[in-house]
Structure formats: C-alpha cells, structure tokens
Amino acid sequence: MNHKLPGPSSRQVIAKMRKHAYDSTFMYPLVIANGHDCVIEDLDGNRFIDFTSNIGACPLGYSHPDVLEVLAEYSTNGTHKIAGQDFYSKEHADLAEEVSTILPRDFKSFFINSGAEAVENAIKIAYRKMGPLPGVSCMGAFHGRTLGALTFTFSRPVHKYNFPEVPVKRIKFCTSDDDPEIDAAEALLRENKVAFILTEVVQGEGGYNVASRKFIRRLRKSSKSYGVPLILDEVQSGLGHTGRWWAFEHYGVTPDILSAAKALQVGATAYDRKLEPRDRASLSSTWGGGSRIDMAVGMRTIRVIKRDRLLDNATRMGGILLRGLQELVGRRGVVDVRGLGLMIGLEFDTKARRDKKIMELFRGGLLTLGAGQKSLRIIPPLVITKEQVEAGLSIMGRALSKA
Ligand SMILES: Cc1ncc(COP(=O)(O)O)c(C=O)c1O
Structure with missing residues (x-):
C-alpha cells in the first residue's frame, strides 16, 4: 500500500472529474483501475480489500474467470448493444429463462437499465391495475432517484429538495416485532384506497435496517386481503447478498412484483403474470434488454x-463477519450491528465519527461505505473468503481502537 492516498495518477483523474463532471456521491479518492477476487486496485497500484462489492453490483468480485470468459466472447461482436425491446436477442431470452429459475412461480421479467427504472416499472404495473391512487412507502426507504421512484424514497432530504411528489402515504419501517406501529399499513388500507405498498426488506441506503418478520408478514397479509399489489424492492439485497436469492425468502412471503438490478447487471421488474399489462408496448425502452454483454454476464452470474454455492458462502461468511463486528460494539462510538448474510450495518453514535472511520479504513486498505445517517455498510462480494473476512476485520479492529 502506497500510503500517500490518493497517488499522483488518481489525483489527476479526480481533478479532471471535478472540473468537468458533477461531483456526486464519491466517498473517498479511489480511482478504480482493476481488481481480482475481493481486492480492488487503484490507478496508482494501491490495493484494497473490498467490503462494498460496488454496493452489491459486483457479486463475483473482480476478474472472475467466468465473467472474463463472457467478456472475451463479445470482444469481436459489434452488435453488443441494441434496441432490446424492438429487436430480440438470445441473451435477453436466456437471462429471462435463467432468472425465472430463481423467481417465485408464475413470474415473468421485464428488463430495463437501472434499479430506479425497475422500481418505476413496478409502480407502473401496479397503477395499471389499481388506477392513479396513492402508493404506500416506508420512512427511511430508498427506491431510486428518477422522479417517480423519488417520491417513495425517504432516506435523505438532499434527494428531494424542491421536489413535487406523486400521491403517497408513509408508514414506519418497523424493525421490531413489538413496534406499536406494526399495523399502520392495515389501518391505511382500511381507510384509503391505495395503488400499492412498496418497501425494501433490508433497507439499504436507509442504513441497513432489517425489517421485523411480523412487519413484512403483516404487510403481505393486509395487502392481499385488500387486493393491493405488494412490491418488494430487492435492487440492493437481491441475488444472494442476504444468503438467499431474495431477502423476502427469509420472511416466508412472496411479493406480487419485485425490482432487481445491481448484482443482476441490468434492471429487472419481475411480476406475477396475473399482473402483466394486457396491451403490448405499454412497457418499453431503447436500451432495456439490449445491453447484450450485461445480460450475458447477468446470466452467468x-x-x-448456483454452481459454486455462493448463497451458502454468503451465509457462512456473513456469520463470521457479524460475530467479529459484534465484538466492536461499544468501542469508539459503535452503538449497534445488524444484518442478514453479507449485508451488515455497523451504527455509530454520530455521522462525523462514522465518516472519519470510513476514511481511516480506506487509508488502512479496506473499502466500506456509509448508509443512512450514521451507519457503515458492509456488503462484500459473495465470493469473499474467510481469510479476506478476517483481514478486513483486523483492519476494522485497528481503526476502532483509535479515538
Ligand atoms: C433498494 C434500491 N432501490 C433502487 C435503487 C436505485 O437503483 P439505481 O441506482 O440503479 O437506479 C437502489 C440503488 O441504490 C436501491 O438500493
């Protein structure tokens, strides 16, 4: 590790970015050049253990031989990106078939570019059935930043400054079975007509909050009894990070519609085929289903x-991580740790302390990110090994022994 971070090449790139591009949610001065397994290398040759998997988007880590093989297959194919809902491709059909093996029975998929668009299309499918009624969403939720999805996002005020909303009702995201507001959705449904209930099961950007079992099961029960679609947003949690394909599997429920993206490499709205819009062309987009390389990598992922039993690895490695992190609670402002599988949040007493520790970890060679007001998110690639988990934990232990 070159301790002068950022190094000279990285510094140049960052200066160019700041001059010509929007300075977005960059957390630290890391310019990614390459990577192997769960290690990312920056432009100056510094190496970092990756506890972020690019927020779940790189479940197989970096330079995975299967992914490299797919990329090589396309290196001489000049029709790698097509108008994917105007022209068919094998990759589109293959991904749809492969995804159906991990979806609830009788589900179909619609592929799109991003997580936000996967949520937008989930909402559109619900509106088509129910009409333009308010949607229900949770405090602390994150469902994307496009204008429709943003209404249902409530994790940070900066997202919504000067922003008009489509009709919405908010309920608390309950993390305890004893929460007195656990039946708020039922009361809402009794008093109002609503178009859908939309929630994550593990809130991502909201701080890695794990829903109470009773809360999710009650949402399912009441939405079913009022005939209102339940949309579960699995953009961050989906495809194995909680140790199951979908986080909702931990709760013994099935949604009517779900959104996925990140680990899948493309956005997907998956829906019970009873909800499929009758008119053709009511859902479409130019690039949706048309990034052939991404679709092929998604399928291979x-x-x-499946082949390498990475759901089991996520459960095992998540258990080791969680136990290791529990030992840090009480140290240097760490007040809580919680998670499911390889999606773990470590909460600090203040945002300032959390941010300081993320920078220290970065300088120590470990990549983590913030989530919510004062939590640190840990979501390593599914391929992480015990040695890498232990190396990451010891960097954390060192950072949390200093003031
Ligand atoms: C749960 C959830 N939904 C939706 C989104 C939006 O996805 P994208 O950034 O691909 O639009 C995110 C992104 O972080 C997410 O975590």
Missing part, C-alpha cells in the same frame, strides 16, 4: 452463484 446466476449460474456461478
């Missing part, structure tokens, strides 16, 4: 997760 699912196959590798």
Whole structure:
C-alpha cells in the first residue's frame, strides 16, 4: 500500500472529474483501475480489500474467470448493444429463462437499465391495475432517484429538495416485532384506497435496517386481503447478498412484483403474470434488454452463484463477519450491528465519527461505505473468503481502537 492516498495518477483523474463532471456521491479518492477476487486496485497500484462489492453490483468480485470468459466472447461482436425491446436477442431470452429459475412461480421479467427504472416499472404495473391512487412507502426507504421512484424514497432530504411528489402515504419501517406501529399499513388500507405498498426488506441506503418478520408478514397479509399489489424492492439485497436469492425468502412471503438490478447487471421488474399489462408496448425502452454483454454476464452470474454455492458462502461468511463486528460494539462510538448474510450495518453514535472511520479504513486498505445517517455498510462480494473476512476485520479492529 502506497500510503500517500490518493497517488499522483488518481489525483489527476479526480481533478479532471471535478472540473468537468458533477461531483456526486464519491466517498473517498479511489480511482478504480482493476481488481481480482475481493481486492480492488487503484490507478496508482494501491490495493484494497473490498467490503462494498460496488454496493452489491459486483457479486463475483473482480476478474472472475467466468465473467472474463463472457467478456472475451463479445470482444469481436459489434452488435453488443441494441434496441432490446424492438429487436430480440438470445441473451435477453436466456437471462429471462435463467432468472425465472430463481423467481417465485408464475413470474415473468421485464428488463430495463437501472434499479430506479425497475422500481418505476413496478409502480407502473401496479397503477395499471389499481388506477392513479396513492402508493404506500416506508420512512427511511430508498427506491431510486428518477422522479417517480423519488417520491417513495425517504432516506435523505438532499434527494428531494424542491421536489413535487406523486400521491403517497408513509408508514414506519418497523424493525421490531413489538413496534406499536406494526399495523399502520392495515389501518391505511382500511381507510384509503391505495395503488400499492412498496418497501425494501433490508433497507439499504436507509442504513441497513432489517425489517421485523411480523412487519413484512403483516404487510403481505393486509395487502392481499385488500387486493393491493405488494412490491418488494430487492435492487440492493437481491441475488444472494442476504444468503438467499431474495431477502423476502427469509420472511416466508412472496411479493406480487419485485425490482432487481445491481448484482443482476441490468434492471429487472419481475411480476406475477396475473399482473402483466394486457396491451403490448405499454412497457418499453431503447436500451432495456439490449445491453447484450450485461445480460450475458447477468446470466452467468446466476449460474456461478448456483454452481459454486455462493448463497451458502454468503451465509457462512456473513456469520463470521457479524460475530467479529459484534465484538466492536461499544468501542469508539459503535452503538449497534445488524444484518442478514453479507449485508451488515455497523451504527455509530454520530455521522462525523462514522465518516472519519470510513476514511481511516480506506487509508488502512479496506473499502466500506456509509448508509443512512450514521451507519457503515458492509456488503462484500459473495465470493469473499474467510481469510479476506478476517483481514478486513483486523483492519476494522485497528481503526476502532483509535479515538
Ligand atoms: C433498494 C434500491 N432501490 C433502487 C435503487 C436505485 O437503483 P439505481 O441506482 O440503479 O437506479 C437502489 C440503488 O441504490 C436501491 O438500493
């Protein structure tokens, strides 16, 4: 590790970015050049253990041989990106078929570019059935930053400054079975007509908050009894990070519609075929289903997760991580740790302390990110090994022994 971070090449790139591009949610001065397994290398040759998997988007880590093989297959193919809902491709059909093996029975998929668009299309499917009624969403939720999805996002005020909303009702995201507001959705449904209930099961950007079992099961029960679609947003949690394909599997429920993206490499709205819009062309987009390389990598990703039993690895490695992190609670402002599988949040007493520790970890060679007001998110690639988990934990232990 070159301790002068950022190094000279990285510094140049960052200066160019700041001059010509929007300075977005960059957390630290890391310019990614390459990577192997769960290690990312920056432009100056510094190496970092990756506890972020690019927020779940790189479940197989970096330079995975299966992914490299797919990329090589396309290196001489000049029709790698097509108008994917105007022209068919094999990759589109293959991914749809592969995804159906991990979806609830009788589900179909619609592929799109991003997580936000996956949520937008989930909402559109619900509106088509129910009409333009308010949607229900949770405090602390994150469902994307496009204008429709943003209404249902409530994790940070900066997202919504001067922003008009489509009709919405908010309920508390309950993390305890004893929460007195656990039946708020039922009361809302009794008093109002609503178009859908939309929630994550593990809130991502909201701080890695794990929903109470009773809360999710009650949402399912009441939405079913009022005939209102339940949309579960699995953009961050989906495809194995909680140790199951979908976080909702931990709760013994099935949604009517779900959104996925990140680990899948493309956005996907998956829906019970009873909800399929009758008119053709009511859902479409130019690039949706048309990034052939991404679709092929997405399909291979699912196959590798199955072949290499990576859901089991996520459960095992998540258990080791959680136990190791529990030992840090009480140290240097760490007030809580919680998670499911390889999606773990470590909460600090203040945002300032959390941010300081993320920078220290970065300088120590470990990549983590913030989530919510004062939590640190840990979501390593599914391929992480015990040695890498232990190396990451010891960097954390060192950072949390200093003031
Ligand atoms: C749960 C959830 N939904 C939706 C989104 C939006 O996805 P994208 O950034 O691909 O639009 C995110 C992104 O972080 C997310 O975590």
